[in-house]
Amino acid sequence: MATFIIEGGHQLKGSIQPQGAKNEALQILCAVLLTPETVTIHNIPDIIDVNKLISLLEKLGVKIHKIGSGSYTFKADEVNMKYLESPEFKEDGKGLRGSIMIVGPLLARFGKGYIPKPGGDKIGRRRLDTHFEGFINLGAKFRYNREDHFYGVEADRLKGAYMLLDEASVTGTANIVMAAVLAEGTTTIYNAACEPYLQQLCKMLNRMGAKISGVGSNMLRIEGVDSLGGTDHKMLPDMIEIGSWIGLAAMTKSELTIKNVSWDDLGQIPDVFRKLGITIERKGEDIYIPAHKEGYEIQSYIDGSILTVADAPWPGFTPDLLSIVLVIATQARGAVLVHQKMFESRLFFVDKLIDMGAKIILCDPHRATVIGHDFKSSLKATTMTSPDIRAGVSLLIAALSAKGSSTIHNIEQIDRGYERIDERLRAIGAKITRVN
Ligand SMILES: CC(=O)N[C@H]1[C@@H](OP(=O)(O)OP(=O)(O)OC[C@H]2O[C@@H](n3ccc(=O)[nH]c3=O)[C@H](O)[C@@H]2O)O[C@H](CO)[C@@H](O)[C@@H]1O
Numbered sequence: 178m179a180t181f182i183i184e185g186g187h188q189l190k191g192s193i194q195p196q197g198a199k200n201e202a203l204q205i206l207c208a209v210l211l212t213p214e215t216v217t218i219h220n221i222p223d224i225i226d227v228n229k230l231i232s233l234l235e236k237l238g239v240k241i242h243k244i245g246s247g248s249y250t251f252k253a254d255e256v257n258m259k260y261l262e263s264p265e266f267k268e269d270g271k272g273l274r275g276s277i278m279i280v281g282p283l284l285a286r287f288g289k290g291y292i293p294k295p296g297g298d299k300i301g302r303r304r305l306d307t308h309f310e311g312f313i314n315l316g317a318k319f320r321y322n323r324e325d326h327f328y329g330v331e332a333d334r335l336k337g338a339y340m341l342l343d344e345a346s347v348t349g350t351a352n353i354v355m356a357a358v359l360a361e362g363t364t365t366i367y368n369a370a371c372e373p374y375l376q377q378l379c380k381m382l383n384r385m386g387a388k389i390s391g392v393g394s395n396m397l398r399i400e401g402v403d404s405l406g407g408t409d410h411k412m413l414p415d416m417i418e419i420g421s422w423i424g425l426a427a428m429t430k431s432e433l434t435i436k437n438v439s440w441d442d443l444g445q446i447p448d449v450f451r452k453l454g455i456t457i458e459r460k461g462e463d464i465y466i467p468a469h470k471e472g473y474e475i476q477s478y479i480d481g482s483i484l485t486v487a488d489a490p491w492p493g494f495t496p497d498l499l500s501i502v503l504v505i506a507t508q509a510r511g512a513v514l515v516h517q518k519m520f521e522s523r524l525f526f527v528d529k530l531i532d533m534g535a536k537i538i539l540c541d542p543h544r545a546t547v548i549g550h551d552f553k554s555s556l557k558a559t560t561m562t563s564p565d566i567r568a569g570v571s572l573l574i575a576a577l578s579a580k581g582s583s584t585i586h587n588i589e590q591i592d593r594g595y596e597r598i599d600e601r602l603r604a605i606g607a608k609i610t611r612v613n
């Protein structure tokens with residue numbers, strides 16, 4: 178288990194370039210399995226989860242070449258389906274959440290797809306029913322081995338169908354879309370998720386020859402085609418990283434420029450941070466955040482009642498940024514209710530913030546009320562363990578704002594989703610050391 182030692186209480190300054198989007202990368206990488214032709218992908222983040230998926234694709238027989246920093250070519254012309262039945266796959270598949278999305282493409286192109294219960298953050302129940310109900314709707318036979326949590330679907334040729342998803346699952350929608358593009362006939366997916374990750378996936382599939390309409394809405398219509406070809410694709414900047422850097426700037430009262438954020442794909446993110454009182458200026462495609470020397474004040478609703486920040490499927494506010502919102506609020510002027518509707522174990526890290534001196538009431542597993550200190554009392558440095566990727570970064574931000582030396586263990590959780598985070602933070606003045 179590696180560790181970060183952080184000396185907090187220093188202002189940072191400069192600019193930071195967001196990495197390519199982790200959750201988009203996991204979808205896009207799985208889509209290379211849909212064609213025997215070459216797919217070239219740029220802006221792939223160098224993070225643990227993505228590297229695990231690339232290694233899994235390699236074991237599946239995909240020919241992979243690194244052609245530059247963050248750029249790779251993939252050619253899935255000789256896929257080794259036997260790997261799916263190996264004990265090694267049962268271990269590799271468990272290593273990340275994104276591995277679930279190999280099932281749709283393999284099922285569509287080779288007639289079968291298997292996966293052990295995938296990994297990812299332990300942030301509450303994370304069922305896969307939406308994925309498999311989608312495949313069943315397309316005519317696949319489903320089996321599940323309860324003993325080793327192994328899922329399987331098989332079909333000779335998938336048949337297009339109408340389906341209303343029971344929830345707008347992000348990876349579920351991506352998986353079903355990747356199966357439906359090669360199905361016979363037309364598929365309609367209603368209550369589809371439509372995060373920028375999915376919009377990017379659909380646009381890429383259309384460039385490969387798929388016929389998907391309704392991209393960006395919650396109703397996708399997919400006319401199946403017989404085969405797909407190669408393409409070039411560039412990942413968007415990671416909107417969760419962008420939100421994390423906004424939080425970092427506010428909490429450390431730093432002047433920061435976040436480069437090339439692709440403003441049009443940020444949805445509500447800038448406005449939610451503005452409601453927390455943070456000044457966010459648009460400068461071309463960059464976000465400029467001035468040093469908040471006088472702190473920042475949380476807005477109330479028009480009738481004077483306390484602001485609530487809650488998650489919702491896109492275009493709602495992403496649940497992956499609520500931990501960051503929560504930590505920012507600990508130093509704001511005013512109060513906010515953070516409501517994490519999707520995951521039931523994602524707010525427990527507030528105990529650590531409370532230990533550091535934050536004023537938070539955990540109302541229940543889904544809701545926390547934060548009363549900000551307005552920088553009148555700084556957080557106290559401490560030793561902590563990163564429970565999940567976003568809580569980990571939130572604790573890191575708390576440590577950078579706290580006076581004194583903090584230690585964060587289990588930083589593999591952070592490395593899962595943030596590329597060379599210590600190096601990049603040092604470049605803007607943070608005092609952070611990695612100890613292996
Ligand atoms: C690899 C990847 O892309 N991971 C993301 C993906 O996970 P993932 O695709 O696993 O998450 P899902 O969209 O399936 O759903 C996540 C959770 O939210 C609940 N749920 C979902 C939809 C809904 O309308 N209502 C609802 O309550 C589900 O029951 C589940 O517990 O989407 C999540 C939700 O944005 C993000 O936190 C994850 O970072």
Ligand SMILES: C=C(OP(=O)(O)O)C(=O)O
Pocket residue numbers: 199200226273274275296297298299497566567594
């Ligand atoms: C929950 C997340 O990731 P995963 O779905 O990979 O666990 C996340 O990115 O915040």
